[in-house]
Amino acid sequence: MSTLLIKNAQIVNEGTVQVQDIYVKNGRIEIIGNQIDKLSDKEINAEGLHLLPGLIDDQVHFREPGLTHKANIFTESRAAVAGGTTSFMEMPNTVPNTLTQKLLQDKYEIAQDSSLANYSFFMGAGNDNLDEVLKTNPRDVCGVKVFMGSSTGNMLVDNETALANIFRNSPTLIATHCEDEATIKANLASYKERFGEAITIEMHPQIRSAEACYLSSTKAVELAKKNNARLHILHISTGRETSLFDNTIPLAEKRITSEACVHHLWFSDKDYSTKGNFIKWNPAVKTIEDRDQILKAVLDDHIDVIATDHAPHTLEEKQQSYLQAPSGGPLVQHALLALLDMVKQGKMTLEQVVQKTAHNTAICFQIEQRGFIREGYWADLVLVDLNKPYTVQKGNILSKCGWSPFENHTFSSTIEHTIVSGNLAYSKGKIIEVGTGHRLLFNR
Structure with a gap:
């Protein structure tokens, strides 16, 4: 996909939490603002969710x-x-x-x-x-x-x-x-x-x-x-x-x-x-x-x-x-x-x-244009539901080894969506794309 619109997310970034929309184009955050009204290839309604880098x-x-x-x-x-x-x-x-x-x-x-x-x-x-x-x-x-x-x-x-x-x-x-x-x-x-x-x-x-x-x-x-x-x-x-x-x-x-x-x-x-x-x-x-x-x-x-x-x-x-x-x-x-x-x-x-x-x-x-939710930066984002419990079980462990020290523990939150370099890589329990990662660059 080339464009993504995230609506009504509680954005946690640089010491603040604000309800805003984010528009992503060609892998990067193009607009952060209120009530963004743009056509997109995919739209996520993030009402009630927190958006983190x-x-x-x-x-x-x-x-x-x-x-x-x-x-x-x-x-x-x-x-x-x-x-x-x-x-x-x-x-x-x-x-x-x-x-x-x-x-x-x-x-x-x-x-x-x-x-x-x-x-x-x-x-x-x-x-x-x-x-x-x-x-x-x-x-x-x-x-x-x-x-x-x-x-x-x-x-x-x-x-x-x-x-x-x-x-x-x-x-x-x-x-x-x-x-x-x-x-x-x-x-x-x-x-x-x-x-x-x-x-x-x-x-x-x-x-x-x-x-x-x-x-x-x-x-x-x-x-x-x-x-x-x-x-x-x-x-x-x-x-x-x-x-x-x-x-x-x-x-x-x-x-x-x-x-x-x-x-x-x-x-x-x-x-x-x-x-x-x-x-x-x-x-x-x-x-x-x-x-x-x-x-x-x-x-x-x-x-x-x-x-x-x-x-x-x-x-x-x-x-x-x-x-x-x-x-x-x-x-x-x-x-x-x-x-x-x-x-x-x-x-x-x-x-x-x-x-x-x-x-x-x-x-x-000194990572280049990552780690913050800023216009112009790469869209590396995670949406979480802080009020939806998640239990770690053998069937949902994705590491090849198949076990976790947290097995059978119920966490208080759930990862809903993960966006890597502007691509939806994980959504509601499912891996979406393969090979979406980019090589990191450093300002030094």
């Missing part, structure tokens, strides 16, 4: 290439648009690891053919690929990813010289996974000595400890300050780490930013007894106090964006014993619903959800 998820693992028994770009972008996420940035720990420009381009070509959502891919940094990292184009690549702690698909960068060179020379934003590997190895050895193979999921936050997170995040901040690098620390999981970040500087001027993930805002270590390995993530879900401090830091701007770290594994993989089960889980389909529940609970406002999932992500990554 589509979520921009700056951290997902869609598993393609090489791990497509778990997920792929097509299946996970379907889940994304069904959940109101219109753009994603995907991580390099696929197989092979995305450590060359050729492998990076391969992923873009897959997405161009198959992604329903807008997309970008991180270039992976290793101990010995600085030459390839330096070729990264800041204009059309979201950033460089550095694993300062090992995770699924070991891309650990533990060479001090390599780290210093990356932070000194990276041509674009550096996103880091921060957990101190030496601390984790020592903790794991201690627990194995005490419990052997009988280690349980409840021990996960002690093994991948708060101290490991704080040590690594502190190191990353120090490296960034020393080299004036543009650093973005992913998935903050402890209250202590939040003290590393400044909330007195406008976001567009920050050189060091950070992200919180939905699971660290929703779950705590009390949930391991019922959820088990289904909430096994790296970094680990930690205490209720950590969860509350992370939320506080999100709301007072010590933490800048909210994302998912969507990282599906098969049900069989997650049902293994603690030591064998991989870390990670599917979240893109239900992230916005979880945040809207937090709005209903009085923990944050709709305006704050929009700020942290769309506006701030666009500012943080």
Whole structure:
């Protein structure tokens, strides 16, 4: 379709909520106003619905290439648009690891053919690929990813010289996974000595400890300050780490930013007894106090964006014993619903959800003409019904893995429509189009 008219929507954008119409032409928002009367190829009556900028998820693992028994770009972008996420940035720990420009381009070509959502891919940094990292184009690549702690698909960068060179020379934003590997190895050895193979999921936050997170995040901040690098620390999981970040500087001027993930805002270590390995993530879900401090830091701007770290594994993989089960889980389909529940609970406002999932992500990554509902911008939009409950069941989970940590939970809201680059990609429970996503561009 080339034109779309949305009537009577409660538009949540840039700190306000206003009932207005939006007219979309050739993928972009052409008019925002009252009682727009124009012919269109499709019209949506949004009376009673809230219209938000589509979520921009700056951290997902869609598993393609090489791990497509778990997920792929097509299946996970379907889940994304069904959940109101219109753009994603995907991580390099696929197989092979995305450590060359050729492998990076391969992923873009897959997405161009198959992604329903807008997309970008991180270039992976290793101990010995600085030459390839330096070729990264800041204009059309979201950033460089550095694993300062090992995770699924070991891309650990533990060479001090390599780290210093990356932070000194990276041509674009550096996103880091921060957990101190030496601390984790020592903790794991201690627990194995005490419990052997009988280690349980409840021990996960002690093994991948708060101290490991704080040590690594502190190191990353120090490296960034020393080299004036543009650093973005992913998935903050402890209250202590939040003290590393400044909330007195406008976001567009920050050189060091950070992200919180939905699971660290929703779950705590009390949930391991019922959820088990289904909430096994790296970094680990930690205490209720950590969860509350992370939320506080999100709301007072010590933490800048909210994302998912969507990282599906098969049900069989997650049902293994603690030591064998991989870390990670599917979240893109239900992230916005979880945040809207937090709005209903009085923990944050709709305006704050929009700020942290769309506006701030666009500012943080300098994304061109996305993340806001503005005339001339790309129409990346999601319409939600805040008063229509939605229950997560096996039959409506779109991630290829077929399970969710939210299974059987009833959310208070429903995603009604998702529009990606002006195309209706999801409507009332159905995927509408394939291949509607565009490659993200960046103003840098």
